[in-house]
Amino acid sequence: MAQPVKIRKIPQKFLATDIDGELILVHADTGVFFSAKDTGRAIWQAIDRSPAIEDIVQGLRNDYEVAPEECLRSVLAFTDQLVEAGLAEYC
Template identity: 30%
Template structure:
């Protein structure tokens, strides 16, 4: 489970480009390649400000028609997968 107090950022070794309006990521160490949909791209772009989980939820709830519980669950799943793929990282305290 993702901590609500941790801040998240784009991993410094994740290479990013835009393809037809979506974000494509390549992790140079693991050679993982991901193409993000609109929502994933919105999360990726929001990571530039190093938000917490609650801050990401607030941002996406304002952008999309989603309940707080659905939003939190979906973002947690996305963050966990992105952490596993090493395209995002937890900000060091």
């Protein structure tokens, strides 16, 4: 499969809140809780600024000292989890 180009959240599938710097997500259909701190939270917020994976990676590289390949792997690992959980989709 080719690398995903963009990701978008599926708003009707989750409730989200920030508690003391931790992102808490609740799947609207299943009630399953997810939490993310630090980089995961930063990726979640970056999706709102731009759905392009390339933009998300570049934004994180501006904030964190990380190699491009490592950053891309981390972003895709997190976004894959979001997609698998049904909270987002690649487009």
